[in-house]
Amino acid sequence: MIEVSGLTKLYGPRAAISNLNFTVNAGEIVGFLGPNGAGKSTTMKILTGFMPASFGSAKINGFDVFENPIDVKRNVGYLPENPPVYLEMVVEDYLDYAAKLHEVPKSKLKASVDSSIERTGLAHVRRRIIGNLSKGYRQRVGLAQALVHDPKVLILDEPTVGLDPVQIIEIRELIKGLAGQHTVILSSHILPEVTATCQRIIVINKGQIVAQDSIERLTNRMRQGLLYHLNVKSPTASGIQALKSVSGVKDVTLEGSKILVEVLPDQAELRDRIVEIAVTEKMGVLEFAAEKLSLEEVFLQLTTQEKTV
Amino acid sequence: MKFSFKKSWTIAAKDFRTYFTSPIAYIVIAGFLFIMGWMFFFNLSHFNLQSLQYKQFGQGKGASLTEGIIRPLYGNMNVILLFLAPFITMRLFAEEKKLQTIQLLMTAPLSLTEIIVGKFLSAFLLVATMMSLTIVYPIVLVIFGNPDIGAIVTSYIGTLLLSSCYIATGVLFSAMTENQIVAGALTFAAGLFFWLINWASQSAGPVFSDFLDYLSLIQHYNNFSQGIIESTDVIFYLSFIGLGLFFTHRVLDSYRWR
Numbered sequence: 001m002i003e004v005s006g007l008t009k010l011y012g013p014r015a016a017i018s019n020l021n022f023t024v025n026a027g028e029i030v031g032f033l034g035p036n037g038a039g040k041s042t043t044m045k046i047l048t049g050f051m052p053a054s055f056g057s058a059k060i061n062g063f064d065v066f067e068n069p070i071d072v073k074r075n076v077g078y079l080p081e082n083p084p085v086y087l088e089m090v091v092e093d094y095l096d097y098a099a100k101l102h103e104v105p106k107s108k109l110k111a112s113v114d115s116s117i118e119r120t121g122l123a124h125v126r127r128r129i130i131g132n133l134s135k136g137y138r139q140r141v142g143l144a145q146a147l148v149h150d151p152k153v154l155i156l157d158e159p160t161v162g163l164d165p166v167q168i169i170e171i172r173e174l175i176k177g178l179a180g181q182h183t184v185i186l187s188s189h190i191l192p193e194v195t196a197t198c199q200r201i202i203v204i205n206k207g208q209i210v211a212q213d214s215i216e217r218l219t220n221r222m223r224q225g226l227l228y229h230l231n232v233k234s235p236t237a238s239g240i241q242a243l244k245s246v247s248g249v250k251d252v253t254l255e256g257s258k259i260l261v262e263v264l265p266d267q268a269e270l271r272d273r274i275v276e277i278a279v280t281e282k283m284g285v286l287e288f289a290a291e292k293l294s295l296e297e298v299f300l301q302l303t304t305q306e307k308t309v
Numbered sequence: 310m311k312f313s314f315k316k317s318w319t320i321a322a323k324d325f326r327t328y329f330t331s332p333i334a335y336i337v338i339a340g341f342l343f344i345m346g347w348m349f350f351f352n353l354s355h356f357n358l359q360s361l362q363y364k365q366f367g368q369g370k371g372a373s374l375t376e377g378i379i380r381p382l383y384g385n386m387n388v389i390l391l392f393l394a395p396f397i398t399m400r401l402f403a404e405e406k407k408l409q410t411i412q413l414l415m416t417a418p419l420s421l422t423e424i425i426v427g428k429f430l431s432a433f434l435l436v437a438t439m440m441s442l443t444i445v446y447p448i449v450l451v452i453f454g455n456p457d458i459g460a461i462v463t464s465y466i467g468t469l470l471l472s473s474c475y476i477a478t479g480v481l482f483s484a485m486t487e488n489q490i491v492a493g494a495l496t497f498a499a500g501l502f503f504w505l506i507n508w509a510s511q512s513a514g515p516v517f518s519d520f521l522d523y524l525s526l527i528q529h530y531n532n533f534s535q536g537i538i539e540s541t542d543v544i545f546y547l548s549f550i551g552l553g554l555f556f557t558h559r560v561l562d563s564y565r566w567r
Contacts, residue, residue: 048416049415049416050412050415050416050565051565051566052565052566070418070419070420071418073416073417073418073419074418076416078412078416080409080412080416082408082409084408084409084410084411084412084413085410086327086408086410087408088327088330088331089327089330097319097323098413098417100316100319101316101319101320101413101414101417101418101419102417102418103316103418145413
């Protein structure tokens, strides 16, 4: 549905994004993850045809964004960083306007507006002036605007920014509900957001893709070993020495009464051995647990490491 | 690329309504009508006095309505519109750029031409509405006198064309900045400059002075005020508008590249 190859955007000598390649299949929800200024918005602006790229090409539904911008725009619903709402307009009128601009035929106009209002939970504010709505509601109006012409592709730039927790959950549910009928790309600099809504993530940093995969696979790939937490009553020096001598153990550190045992990636099944040593050394095992690296750490690794996958 | 007037109309209708949901339209129209009424009233009373004097001293058939009222009335309307047009046009693109609502237009299946024509049309409709409200003055003249209807009609056409030139200039400057005050001030300055450009013709050589006269917006209005529609004047105004909108297209196109 979306094919991006060699996409580059230069601002003067500085590259906002350089040589991006990725594809998004129909019906997929893909998260665009990266810190602020990574080039997420720039990529999205290019995909929507708002801004031309310096090099490379992007195709949506088979149409090139540069050669056939109008055809691309017909198939895309876009929610920019700041919802493009006219503050002096009434919600309903605004959506009606957005629908007309997106060529919704007159006979379907009312139904389209109604359904987008319903899907975004705006029914009780539909006659209100947008300027009088809270930030969260304006965001929803922006989202309703992106949905109103029932586009094949939705491009959502930080869709939950500025919302309260309840609204965030609602919007995420809404986005998840779009899977299958719509292809969605959403950007975020918040990890849990992406894990909560997306099937696949593309991590971008300093204008380059550093990883793209499903969330589980990415976690696995990034897990450069396992970390075991061994909580004991009385750690002994000889015990620690014994643990260190086990083949496959990378490092052992002592933090108070907690022994942290770092194990090489392919040596995951050393648990028995570790506990055994703890028991024979009479350290008094209180707790034993394996720590899974959270995505947050993955992300940190992805974006702080010089050279990555 | 196909041009769809329907889409331009959607934009024009929305922006026209926006003038009325904000205080802009009411203030501009009220100011316009107040000054027009004030001028009409004093024009009329002065004209009455004059024609009474003409009669007393028996000079011919008295003063001409066209020369005494219609010409100054619509001449003044032109001046007022020169002042008011910047207030009407300054928000058109500048506000959309500032609030980034322009992204809605730029990512909808619209060509730049459709957007620009829509914007131009919304301001044009407001000016046309303002002008149509002044139709009471000629009605008063028709009831109590015998004015030259042709001159009135051509004055309206000329004024509408002339103010469309201000609007086109305004659309251009509005597209160039996010700051409405800057857009308005530049529009006013440019409008006034093209009005007064032929001042330099007195000191210019014969060919160049003709050229400057030709460029002056107000020179082309003279025929209209006398009930004459000259094709060169119409062509001048239309090309002025076209050029303004064409430059707007270039400006907005380059805006996307930045």
